[in-house]
Amino acid sequence: xxxxxxxxxxxxxxxxxxxxxxxxxxxxxxxxxxxxxxxxxxxxxxxxxxxxxxxxxxxxxxxxxxxxxxxxxxxxxxxxxxxxxxxxxxxxxxxxxxxxxxxxxxxxxxxxxxxxxxxxxxxxxxxxxxxxxxxxxxxxxxxxxxxxxxxxxxxxxxxxxxxxxxxxxxxxxxxxxxxxxxxxxxxxxxxxxxxxxxxxxxxxxxxxxxxxxxxxxxxxxxxxxxxxxxxxxxxxxxxxxxxxxxxxxxxxxxxxxxxxxxxxxxxxxxxxxxxxxxxxxxxxxxxxxxxxxxxxxxxxxxxxxxxxxxxxxxxxx
Amino acid sequence: xxxxxxxxxxxxxxxxxxxxxxxxxxxxxxxxxxxxxxxxxxxxxxxxxxxxxxxxxxxxxxxxxxxxxxxxxxxxxxxxxxxxxxxxxxxxxxxxxxxxxxxxxxxxxxxxxxxxxxxxxxxxxxxxxxxxxxxxxxxxxxxxxxxxxxxxxxxxxxxxxxxxxxxxxxxxxxxxxxxxxxxxxxxxxxxxxxxxxxxxxxxxxxxxxxxxxxxxxxxxxxxxxxxxxxxxxxxxxxxxxxxxxxxxxxxxxxxxxxxxxxxxxxxxxxxxxxxxxxxxxxxxxxxxxxxxxxxxxxxxxxxxxxxxxxxxxxxxxxxxxxxxxxxxxxxxxxxxxxxxxxxxxxxxxxxxxxxxxxxxxx
Numbered sequence: 001x002x003x004x005x006x007x008x009x010x011x012x013x014x015x016x017x018x019x020x021x022x023x024x025x026x027x028x029x030x031x032x033x034x035x036x037x038x039x040x041x042x043x044x045x046x047x048x049x050x051x052x053x054x055x056x057x058x059x060x061x062x063x064x065x066x067x068x069x070x071x072x073x074x075x076x077x078x079x080x081x082x083x084x085x086x087x088x089x090x091x092x093x094x095x096x097x098x099x100x101x102x103x104x105x106x107x108x109x110x111x112x113x114x115x116x117x118x119x120x121x122x123x124x125x126x127x128x129x130x131x132x133x134x135x136x137x138x139x140x141x142x143x144x145x146x147x148x149x150x151x152x153x154x155x156x157x158x159x160x161x162x163x164x165x166x167x168x169x170x171x172x173x174x175x176x177x178x179x180x181x182x183x184x185x186x187x188x189x190x191x192x193x194x195x196x197x198x199x200x201x202x203x204x205x206x207x208x209x210x211x212x213x214x215x216x217x218x219x220x221x222x223x224x225x226x227x228x229x230x231x232x233x234x235x236x237x238x239x240x241x242x243x244x245x246x247x248x249x250x251x252x253x254x255x256x257x258x259x260x261x262x263x264x265x266x267x268x269x270x271x272x273x274x275x276x277x278x279x280x281x282x283x284x285x286x287x288x289x290x291x292x293x294x295x296x297x298x299x300x301x302x303x304x305x306x307x308x309x310x311x312x313x314x315x316x317x
Numbered sequence: 318x319x320x321x322x323x324x325x326x327x328x329x330x331x332x333x334x335x336x337x338x339x340x341x342x343x344x345x346x347x348x349x350x351x352x353x354x355x356x357x358x359x360x361x362x363x364x365x366x367x368x369x370x371x372x373x374x375x376x377x378x379x380x381x382x383x384x385x386x387x388x389x390x391x392x393x394x395x396x397x398x399x400x401x402x403x404x405x406x407x408x409x410x411x412x413x414x415x416x417x418x419x420x421x422x423x424x425x426x427x428x429x430x431x432x433x434x435x436x437x438x439x440x441x442x443x444x445x446x447x448x449x450x451x452x453x454x455x456x457x458x459x460x461x462x463x464x465x466x467x468x469x470x471x472x473x474x475x476x477x478x479x480x481x482x483x484x485x486x487x488x489x490x491x492x493x494x495x496x497x498x499x500x501x502x503x504x505x506x507x508x509x510x511x512x513x514x515x516x517x518x519x520x521x522x523x524x525x526x527x528x529x530x531x532x533x534x535x536x537x538x539x540x541x542x543x544x545x546x547x548x549x550x551x552x553x554x555x556x557x558x559x560x561x562x563x564x565x566x567x568x569x570x571x572x573x574x575x576x577x578x579x580x581x582x583x584x585x586x587x588x589x590x591x592x593x594x595x596x597x598x599x600x601x602x603x604x605x606x607x608x609x610x611x612x613x614x615x616x617x618x619x620x621x622x623x624x625x626x627x628x629x630x631x632x633x634x635x636x637x638x639x640x641x642x643x644x645x646x647x648x649x650x651x652x653x654x655x656x657x658x659x660x661x662x663x664x665x666x667x668x669x670x671x672x673x674x675x676x677x678x679x
Binding site: 129167172176222225 | 426429494529538663664
């Protein structure tokens with residue numbers, strides 16, 4: 001039918017994700033082995049958004065997640081791997097999906113995360129010290145979900161993020177670094193979660209963000225860079241958090257995301273006809289959820305979890 | 318220090334200088350999640366690494382085995398990635414991780430132990446920079462390499478400056494927007510100096526690609542922070558000239574328009590009053606090609622109290638299409654209408670701008 005928006009191949013994507021969960025010997029899983037915790041978060045959250053979380057073995061997953069916890073309290077990307085703040089957030093998010101945050105020693109995890117804050121308010125990713133505003137977001141998001149934000153110096157954390165604000169209204173990884181949609185998502189979310197959005201020039205940033213939409217309807221991450229489905233999440237979540245999501249052409253973006261599907265084998269890729277992976281599958285589906293594509297659960301733009309999961313954490317005690 | 322002795326191809330187990338060491342195999346635990354089939358020589362190298370690591374032996378042979386492990390590890394994922402049709406280039410989260418950490422469980426420890434050995438041996442760190450350069454070829458997004466490089470550079474202090482700038486320059490010559498390279502380069506400039514040629518470098522990159530937003534960002538970084546340039550206000554005039562030239566060359570280029578606004582930072586009045594700013598808008602509008610950013614800049618000027626001459630009114634009139642409301646009472650609303658038509662992707666944004674126009678806008 002002329003002008004009709006295409007179909008989301010829900011069943012195919014579900015099967016794709018389940019196959020990624022199971023297979024451990026194919027090439028993709030070997031390449032991804034060290035970030036399996038991230039992969040689990042992307043795959044499982046997608047399943048939940050599609051209403052199919054019950055298709056996995058919850059107990060097996062929870063026990064695997066806990067095996068990835070290091071004695072420091074942080075989580076590694078897989079069993080026996082070094083802890084890093086990236087995998088710690090994913091672990092917390094996966095447990096949240098199953099309403100199993102109670103299996104954690106909350107203080108132990110929180111202390112690991114809080115221990116990564118530096119004097120200037122920034123956060124390191126692990127003991128080796130890389131600083132990046134991504135880690136500020138991760139720390140704040142995790143601690144917020146664990147309801148332990150009081151373990152860090154929030155004011156300093158906010159000040160550091162604000163110091164990374166650029167004249168175009170965007171944010172980079174460190175002060176002076178180029179504005180990048182991924183970093184912007186991290187900074188805006190962190191500010192949102194700490195009640196500090198007044199530091200954002202919403203009009204200026206909103207314009208920068210909506211300028212990411214290119215002719216095809218897809219979004220890129222910086223001026224003159226190639227578009228990618230994952231920016232459907234980062235740009236769109238940021239716009240939603242600053243109440244400017246209506247500044248992009250939603251129909252065109254939906255069409256682009258749907259064009260990135262592998263309709264035969266399931267999964268979504270960065271752009272049409274490329275190889276799929278679970279990362280882009282998650283961001284494509286989550287982007288569609290933000291765009292109110294029918295049949296998908298609502299997703300929280302800051303926590304990057306289904307809204308009902310977030311509500312369950314904060315409102316049902 | 319060469320990572321492999323000249324012509325040394327023998328496995329470690331067959332080299333006499335290692336005969337006193339018992340290799341320590343990897344302990345995957347009772348239920349290995351993924352039994353990765355590493356190549357035999359890598360497995361052996363790691364077994365010997367573990368032996369000296371657990372013994373805390375900070376010797377020359379330990380240094381060699383870390384080099385072998387690092388090179389082989391790099392080899393592992395360079396080879397495997399070339400078989401893959403993945404495109405991680407635009408993927409922020411995977412940049413560091415997938416390309417750099419495929420055997421992450423060992424890699425961070427290897428680099429860390431290497432640093433301990435370098436300190437214990439009081440090694441020549443200039444040589445170390447050369448070592449890193451070799452490893453980095455083909456691994457421009459490996460976080461461990463950048464971190465190690467930073468550690469060495471910090472120790473060498475200003476002695477390392479030119480090497481660090483050369484190193485990032487080389488990475489950027491392959492990928493002029495590499496976010497890690499830029500991040501490292503900014504760190505070098507702030508910690509070690511070397512600002513003298515940075516503005517020229519930005520100029521060169523922009524000559525290669527005037528659309529390179531990273532280079533524009535770096536340009537701003539330099540003019541605001543370089544101790545040799547006198548700061549933003551001192552540089553403003555020459556930078557405005559430069560930017561206007563870039564805009565005229567490619568009016569559809571987003572970066573110089575934002576850069577131009579950035580040159581005035583919080584001083585909107587000076588921006589409004591600078592005749593070069595309004596004049597470049599008029600030039601682009603009159604040429605009637607790629608006018609979107611010129612129109613949005615004119616809109617911003619009007620919102621800040623700019624009083625347009627008849628030339629501006631005529632130029633915008635010439636851009637109106639017949640279906641537009643010809644009776645828009647003022648220039649600002651006319652500009653919003655034209656923009657809504659010319660840039661339909663962002664029609665809601667331009668409609669919002671129209672609604673938000675301050676009462677006295679021309």
